[in-house]
Amino acid sequence: MGGIDEVARLAGVSTATVSRALSGNGAVSPATRMRVVDVAHSLGYVVSSNASSLASGRTKNVGAVVPFLNRWFFSSVIEGAERALLRAGYDLTLYNLAGGGDERRSVFEHFLLRKRVDAVIAISLELTEDEVSRLLALGKPVVGVGGPLAGVPTLMIDDVRVARLATEHLLALGHTRIGHIGGNEASDLDFHMPASRRTGYDEAMRAAGLAPESMPFHAGDFTIQGGYRAAAQLLGEQSSRPTAVFAASDEMAIGTILAARDLGLSVPHDVSVIGIDGHELAEFFGLTTVEQFPEQQGERAVELLMQRLATDAVEQPSTSESLPFSLAVRASTAPPVG
Numbered sequence: 425m426g427g428i429d430e431v432a433r434l435a436g437v438s439t440a441t442v443s444r445a446l447s448g449n450g451a452v453s454p455a456t457r458m459r460v461v462d463v464a465h466s467l468g469y470v471v472s473s474n475a476s477s478l479a480s481g482r483t484k485n486v487g488a489v490v491p492f493l494n495r496w497f498f499s500s501v502i503e504g505a506e507r508a509l510l511r512a513g514y515d516l517t518l519y520n521l522a523g524g525g526d527e528r529r530s531v532f533e534h535f536l537l538r539k540r541v542d543a544v545i546a547i548s549l550e551l552t553e554d555e556v557s558r559l560l561a562l563g564k565p566v567v568g569v570g571g572p573l574a575g576v577p578t579l580m581i582d583d584v585r586v587a588r589l590a591t592e593h594l595l596a597l598g599h600t601r602i603g604h605i606g607g608n609e610a611s612d613l614d615f616h617m618p619a620s621r622r623t624g625y626d627e628a629m630r631a632a633g634l635a636p637e638s639m640p641f642h643a644g645d646f647t648i649q650g651g652y653r654a655a656a657q658l659l660g661e662q663s664s665r666p667t668a669v670f671a672a673s674d675e676m677a678i679g680t681i682l683a684a685r686d687l688g689l690s691v692p693h694d695v696s697v698i699g700i701d702g703h704e705l706a707e708f709f710g711l712t713t714v715e716q717f718p719e720q721q722g723e724r725a726v727e728l729l730m731q732r733l734a735t736d737a738v739e740q741p742s743t744s745e746s747l748p749f750s751l752a753v754r755a756s757t758a759p760p761v762g
Contacts, residue, residue, distance in 0.1 A: 427469065435463045485515045486729060487541035489531060491549055493520045495646075496675065496703055497718050501547050501569060504722025512730050517541060521549070532558050543729040545569060545722075546576070565732035567725045571617075572744055579724055581716050581747045583617050587624025587672070589751055590698050590714050594668040595632050598759045599696065602629065603640035603666035605654045605676050618646075621672040621700065640666050644676045651679025659687055659695060667760040668696040674703035674713050681709055681756060692758035702752065710755035721747055 432439045437456060445452045445460035452460075463469075486509055490498045506516045517540070519531045532555045536544065544559055548570035551559070559566045560575055568578035594602050604625050607618025629636040642658045644650035651671055659665055659680075671677035677699025684691050691697055699706070702715025724747070 431460065431464050431467060431469050434467075435460045483540055483542050484513060485517055485541050486543045486545065486726070487517045487519060487536060488545045488547060489519045489521065489536075489549060490547045492522050493518070494522070497701065498547055500704075500718035501722040501725075504719030505545060505726050506722070507719075508723040508726035508730075512726065514542070514726075536562065542733060543567075545725045545729070546573065547722075565729050567728050569721050569725050575742050577728060577743045577745070579721055579728075579745050579747055581749055583620035584624040584627070586700055586714050586716065586749050587621040587670070588628045589624075589749070590700055591625045591628035591670050593698060593712065593751060593753070593757065594670060594696060595628060597668075597696065597757060599666075599668040600632075600634060601639065601666045602634075602668045602670055603642075603658050604636075605642055605644050605651060605658065605669060605671040605680060607672060608643035608645055618672055625670055640664055644671070644673075644679070646673045646675060648675045648679040648682070651676030652683045653679075655680035655683035656687070659684055659689060666695065668698070668757070671697065671699045674699035674701035674706050674711060677711055677713065677756075678703070678705060678709050681711065691756050693761060696757040696760075698757055706752070707754070712754045712757040713752050714749050715752050716747065716749045 428439050428442050432442045435442065435456075437445075437460060441452060441456065442460050442464070445457040446464060486505075488502060488505060490502065492498050493502075502516075502518065509516050519535060521528045521531065536559065541564065543565040544562070544567075546559075546566065546568045549568075550571060551568075551573055553574070556573060556575055566576050568576050569580075570578075571580050572578050591602065604622065606622050606625075626636040629639070640658050642654035644654040651673075654676065655669065658669065669677075669680050671680050677697050680697050681691050684695055684697070689695055697711065699711055699713045700716065702713055702717060703711075705711075706713045724745075
């Protein structure tokens with residue numbers, strides 16, 4: 425296997441140009457970069473990550489901080505981010521805060537401060553003022569996904585608008601008794617997403633001349649099991665049973681479909697069901713949902729980080745970018761019968 429000197433000789437460039445071309449740091453024309461890459465490949469030459477880090481001051485590593493790893497949304501954002509990072513030649517270090525306060529303090533007080541990352545993605549975490557200050561003190565680009573963070577560019581979905589769209593779909597079908605399965609107190613922590621989705625539901629109902637406070641409501645925990653338990657209570661009483669249910673997440677909506685079937689109800693003949701997310705199981709269950717494309721959120725976060733790393737920008741613009749969403753109509757919703 426040839427060394428960097430051999431690559432430089434055969435490519436007709438300096439060793440410094442070889443280093444820039446293969447590390448992605450510094451200006452090199454596309455033609456030169458391709459020539460260097462081809463020669464390096466033919467010789468089996470691989471850039472030493474340690475040497476590259478010393479020369480560039482970069483670790484080629486991005487840290488991602490998440491509250492849970494065993495939830496579909498978070499793992500999907502991570503999947504999109506990792507795919508984009510691999511294309512850019514970066515590694516991903518994952519910090520899972522599911523363990524509680526001690527793990528969270530260790531991440532922000534020790535691991536990230538060791539400066540072993542070039543940038544940080546905070547996913548669906550409402551960081552404290554001290555935690556944001558610690559991140560900004562690193563002098564590294566930071567992007568938030570899921571809600572506003574002071575002093576940090578963020579990507580977020582408008583949960584009120586999304587919930588309005590879901591509820592308006594049921595109203596447009598002719599439903600006037602629409603139950604809601606939302607979040608419990610424990611799930612209403614970071615960015616108050618469950619409360620925002622409840623607000624969107626309330627707004628749509630009132631705009632249609634209906635009183636949302638008179639409609640059936642049960643709280644879940646944004647899991648299939650939690651949705652099942654809430655739906656079993658919401659649908660179990662025939663006299664108060666709604667003709668449609670808006671669940672604040674796809675997993676709770678899937679739990680609602682399963683509960684309805686166990687109660688001997690037909691979806692959508694007896695009850696229509698709609699969720700939010702675009703979960704990978706939504707199509708399998710024929711679930712109507714408002715898709716929010718989490719993998720694209722992860723890719724977009726990396727795109728913003730790469731733009732800042734390419735310009736060595738120090739200041740962090742406190743901007744908020746609204747993310748796309750789309751209604752996907754499937755078999756779980758239909759006009760009410762009778």
